[in-house]
Amino acid sequence: MSPRHEPLIVRHTLRVPVPEGPSGDGTVVVRQFDAALMCAGFKLSARLFGRLAGLSEGTVTDLAVRVLGTVREMAGDHVRHNPYFIDFPANVPATADFWRECVAEALADDTARAGTPKQLDAGVVDLLTLPSYGTYQHSFTDLLARHEELIAAAGDRVTVLHPGDRLEDEVTSLYLALAGSTTPLGEEGLRDLAELAGHCAAGPQPERIPVRENRAVVNQARLMAGADLLLDTVTDVLRLACALNGVDMGLQEPVRLRSLPRSVRRALLAGLDAVVAAAPAKAADVHAHREMWKRLGERLHPHEYPQWPHAADVFAVARGEKEARSLESRAEELFTRGDAGAAARLLRAAPGRLLRSLDRLLRTAATDDEQDAVVAAVEQVLPEVSGRVLLSVVEHLRNRARRTGAQRVFVNRLGRGHVADDTRRPVPDAVRERLLALLDAELRRRVGGAGRVLVDPDVLDVALPLSGRASTAGLGVLPRGSVSAVDGDLLRFFVYWRETAGTTDFDLSALLLDRRYATVSWLSYTHLRDVGGRHSGDVISAPEGASEFIDLRLDAVRGAFVVPQVNVFDGEGFEEVAESFFGFMLREGQQRGRPFEPRTVRMKSELRGPGRVALPLVFLRGADGRWRAKWLHLYLRGDPSHNRVEGNRLTVATLVRAVVEREQLTVRYLTDLMAGAGATVDVRDGGTLPEGPVTYIGLDRPEGLHPHARVITPENLRDLIPA
Template sequence: MPGMSHRHPESLEVPHTLESLVIRHTYRLPVPEAPEVGRGAVVARQLDAVLLSAGFKLSAPLFARVGGLAPETVAELGRRTLDTVRRIVGDHVEHNVYFIDFPRNVPETQAFWLECVRKALLDEEAWEGTLGQLRDGLVDLVSLPAYGRYQHTYEELLARHEELVEAAGDRVTVLHLGRTVEEEARELYLALAGSRTPLGEEHLEDLGVLAAHCVDGVQPGEIPVREHRAVVNKARLGAGSGLLLDTVTDVLRLACALAGGDVSLREPTKFVKLSRPVRRALLAGLDAVVSASPAKLADVRVHREAWKRLGERLHPHEYPRWPSAARVFAVARGEEKVPSLAGRTEALLAEGDVAGAAQLLTSAPGVLLRSVDRLLRLARTDEEREAVLAAVGQAAPKAAGRVLLSVRLHLLNRGGRLEQGGARRVFVNRLGRAWVAEDTRPALPAAVRDRLVSVLDAEIAGRLPEPGPVLVDPDMLEVALPLSGKAVSSGIGVLPRGSVSPVDGELLRFFTYWKERRETTDYDLSALVLDEEYEEVTWLSYTRLADVEGRHSGDVTEAPDGASEFIELRLGAVRGPYIVPEVLLYSGESFLEVAESFFGFMLREGEQQGRPFEPRTVRMKSELRGPGRVALPLVFRRDGEGRWHAHWLHLYLKGSPQANRVEENKVTVGALLRGIVDREQLTVRWLLGLMRGAEVTVWDGVSVPERPVTFIGMRRPEGLHPEARVLTPENLRDVVPA
């Protein structure tokens, strides 16, 4: 869940060095302030070579700077850096596989199962129970000694695989020269705190670390996302600094942050006992907010149960000097009535006064814009529709940029195929939980929709800065604008939901890793192949280890020390245009409960050999931390010209409480993909089209201009002008206008 409620204790105990945070977020390496003695070049070359094994390298300026340090300084810096980048790509754990020769010598499924039964009958401890199961006609595979448990060590696995053959397509991520740790940390803090899109769970925790470190330094001019403000306020409260509050809900979010709860307020938080100084700070903050604007008491009713529980911890009756704070809890208990904006709006709509409701909502521009579709559907006359459109024109300049983009995205998919009879709507909540339903909405009149689009585009375009010359990586053009980072996990190569990126390579290999915490846990990696109508062609899983398309590495059913599963597909042999990798919870702990879990994919050429997991070939790796029992990170799609693309989903299905299998959810997955894959997105290409006077050049992947430019790409190339503005997936949120 968002906030901090589901960060695992192990991860919280790991020291979060500022240096590691900077590397993970920016791919810049802060270099320690140490005298240059010019003797570290040899160690720097060794570091560069070791980093390359993980798919990273030092930029030329960084290499020169590191090479000028003392050898022992370079060695220690290298150790920390290597540890960080290995965690980024998932190379910090041992990736063993059940079938030691994978992807070679994977047996036929039933023959493998029979072999497990044969071995069990030869086992002195297992033969009797196995024989009894055979008599009953049903054998539990997990009960067989040879099934689901590694039959060899990781070292034995390594000895069976040849070295990876270097290929031109191997990923190389450049680490660039950073400034001092303090400077880099301060800039990263300002960027995360001032982000105009909500951060994901891990980034939110990183913000907390940075906020505590930077609490006495320069602060962002604005913290537009309320969850970010709660994290910053927690740090400020701990340091005795003034709180940043302008609504009563800011205080409630801060209380949730202090309890390690959900600062988004979507999940209930168990409030902790608060010290007197903290209680005084919260009540004083509440009193100041309400005294300055009593109308803000209307926000209390939205979370009145949480307020009542918080009141039991704050004891406002003990502090008569803050009477306005006491009113908050009186409203929550129903002792004081305060009309809410939502209630007044619904009353007008119940009377059929659509124009009056629209005008009332101009005082809350974000609410009005999110309600505009409903208001237009309720409008019965052209006059009422004109009144709604006029209200939108009045409110749009006051609305947040993210709201404008969200409504624009809604309109991009409104009024066409999705609104025809029998069509399906796809719903995705902020945590990535997805479901489908019949679409019963009437279409918006084309002229009305076009006018709304015109108003929004003009407002968005007017807020975009003049970028000057723009150099854009063609692979970034179809990347979706990141309107929220909440359901997008951290990692490497991760793109926002709806993004489309090219896939170049002969062999596509998925991987998943998990480590159980307290309970035996079995995750299953599977791949579903679908045809043009989203119907099943085949699948690969523990129930089908091999097919024309590829091979499964074998089922692992417990992970006390961590476990990995892999699927390799030869893309030229895939018989359908869609490949859907899935990670399914079969038994045990959920994605939110395990000690660690992640998913990723690699691309290889046919003759590269190597271990099952080779960090240089990893194109994407992300944490699995969603609320469902079936994870759908992305889907691979083949276009009409035979080229493959990754379409990013970041979705979780509810699934069954136990024993989820790919064969049993194929109908749900097919219906979901039918509604989401063809859905249009607001992309980098779309945004560039709105920029007035932008001089856009598509990058050739090699040369970079000597003058300052705005570079938009998957990774920062070497040689850019020092004053160039660089936008990569790690900071693409910066394009969202204020």
């Protein structure tokens, strides 16, 4: 089998498929491989080391080249990180001094001398016109010569790689896991699923594909392979058409659909006809996306295929030529009349819709009897609702307690966030508590039978991944709302970007807030130095890639919150550049090294969202004085150009406050349910691992677990969500 799928396995599972090859003594090469991995912050497990040592040197060498390339990219070490100030974090000048130096150099430059005095006379100097501003004055080789080698520290990151099965088996296993995921996948997950689905179209398939977008990706691969389509609703056909057109399958934004080959049109119409023939009422789902159905009809030409009359009926409903009353429209009438009890009883036919409408039902209910009717309807359908929806409702209700001046944070499926005052009627506490008790009981039933569970305490405050879009692709990335400890003396942020076609300027900044979320200070290209902080200097274009850094000595930081952000000052956005990512490193005391050292990288995440301002995470100083990170994965719309930390600090502070003060549903909630259902749940204290099989939940897989242990780490945390 071709090793092209190998990087997917390493990225998603931190397992290395052991290659098939001639036996031999590869010990020396494996030791060299392990040493090279450690430079990037990775290491072979003892079992993987032993497996590889029994292979020939040539087989191990080929594998090492491939895996090293993958893990270096995971850590952001596949590119050259070059700060503007060559000695960073040392010798960073004061901002005004630096600007004066750039002006002086421009006056001494024959090509720039003519324009600079005119700007000085006018009283305003455009920094971008100064020859030495924002462009590298040294090479990457010069940078390396100016910095000492990294001094290894006990706190450096070590990500252990474990042995996998045969590559073919690993590919199949990963495909089944992604396709059958109970939560939506992120952009990278969907892209990888598409790659694997094409390869696995003729092989084993998951028993269920509960997420509709996953199903569309799988159906696209099956269509290309000539296999039967997996269709349950008419909307499945619409999502598949979007997938075939390479446009958003979320059906949230208008999209342009192109003409499709006749064979594809026939397959879509035949599948659509079969769905409606089996359940005519499903044609009513067309109303949710009528305009898109009209556009699809113009591309499929259903009138040319009289053998599929039910498919033609779907487009007749979209055009208003045929009536198909939807459940939503009937429920809307009852909401309009204020009859919450009747609406709840009607929505029992769509359990997921009932749970998603719960808050509105409770706000509509005017009497105790109507509230009781809503609760009774919910209790009746709970066993039929997906675990992800149940958990989402639990989190929602926990945040619906009566609060004065409460605010709501809205985050769309693309990660764009905004905040609004909460003007909704409160949900009565007694009703809210009754519902939470019912939901807890149903979820406790579903997680029962877990047996013995061993939990790493560091994972307890990780948010449950109720959507893959609550996170991003990368290394050490946790779902939005997760809290993790920050252990180190020095915190260093970094951003890297490489423009596609036009000159592009990203600006790394950090906003410092006090406990009331008021601005204390900031670090950016306009404020290069502050107490405990240094900015590496502004780089204004990146045809071959560029990096910016911010250094913070945590014991000297003023304020209670540090909010790193990446602003698009000019040029291409996050979704348009060839590559862009953000991350942070932690170092100890006087630990030396280059500005970027992969062994000290704790997190590296892709920047691929909408908007012109990215907010990856926020660092919080607790009452105990310790720092923690809370993950945001948010984007602000920003301005078309010239976004700066000074201009968005009020918006950022409001959004950060809403996320920080929101109660997230975490791993701790599920492990408490497991314990309540009779499982033996132990928090690992670093001692000896149990000899028998367990369910282990942690930030990484420890060596020495039983081979048949079920292991849950951030890479497959979605598997913790009950079906």
